[in-house]
Amino acid sequence: MSKYVGRCLEIVDASGLDYRLNPMGTVVEGPFDEVLGLIARCHKAVAKDCDRVSTTIKIDDRKGASGELDGKVRRVEAAVGRKLRT
Amino acid sequence: MSKYVGRCLEIVDASGLDYRLNPMGTVVEGPFDEVLGLIARCHKAVAKDCDRVSTTIKIDDRKGASGELDGKVRRVEAAVGRKLRT
Amino acid sequence: MSKYVGRCLEIVDASGLDYRLNPMGTVVEGPFDEVLGLIARCHKAVAKDCDRVSTTIKIDDRKGASGELDGKVRRVEAAVGRKLRT
Amino acid sequence: MSKYVGRCLEIVDASGLDYRLNPMGTVVEGPFDEVLGLIARCHKAVAKDCDRVSTTIKIDDRKGASGELDGKVRRVEAAVGRKLRT
DSSP states (O other), X not given: OHHHHHHHHHHHHHTOOEEEEETTEEEEEXXXXXXXXXXXXXXXXXXXXXXXXXXXXXEEEETTOOSXXXXXXXXXXXXXXXXXXX | OHHHHHHHHHHHHHTOOEEEEETTEEEEESOHHHHHHHHHHHHHHHHTTOSEXXXXXXXXXXXXXXXXXXXXXXXXXXXXXXXXOO | OHHHHHHHHHHHHXXXXXXXXXXXXXXXXXXXXXXXXXXXXXHHHHHTTOSEEEEEEEEEEETTOOSHHHHHHHHHHHHHTSOOOO | OHHHHHXXXXXXXXXXXXXXXXXXXXXXXXXXXXXXXXXHHHHHHHXXXXXXXXXXXXXXXXXXXXSHXXXXXXXXXXXXXXXXXX
């Protein structure tokens, strides 16, 4: 499994878009079409030698937002009043 | 939004289960029933003062696995051959 | 795959809760704890002879709502002004 | 909500791709790029008058598969040995 995830992360890392890898997925921030195009390239890079590929995508599209990869986590920590495990 | 996520993270943090907060969610590791019970408590803590609550859960249940919050990320980094943004 | 999905649907069908099977999942309506308990039983019925089980859950919890399995589809058809493929 | 879902279903229905609407989402079958392009058009049609849009996508990409909107449901019913609620 890590082999295929690694293949995707090479593509994400090379995209120039900001991202954070976590144990259950990768969060990418960027313009809608760029992010969707990136996901398509990752999916196809796996599909080229797998008979069946399952991809789950959750989009949070907020007008004018940026810097949210750190911003969202920071706001939750501010609400709780201390550092959390990240 | 951060107010409700913060309320959930208080509960997660107090549960004793290991977790990692990320910009789009929180990953928790533990025995199936404990994790599901924790999710239920978080959901209800939000539902008590919201008319509509949307919760998305993705379970990866692997026999005998543990330490995967760090393990999964480390194996992807090993496959890529360098540190990634986490 | 159909074997495992079939095993889950036996459990769903026997639960007494209302449900609709679709090509990518099953939608169940009922009280929060009953629905979550049902999902847990389905997951475990598959996990008992699989080393790894992936379960995705999306909860839409709306205070006082019922009859939504038909209601939601009907409201979309009303908005569009005609029958849709279901 | 039905207003926005209805707007998406107009686009899906006009796309020529086969689909099934269910209470929690819509399942579309077709070539990868066509389906992803359709989802992008739906998302943007909602985003144009909403400040924040959440879209969840689950892709099951199976080489050479077609007719699966009915096929998947039929195989589950075959596994169970009777008609199920759809």
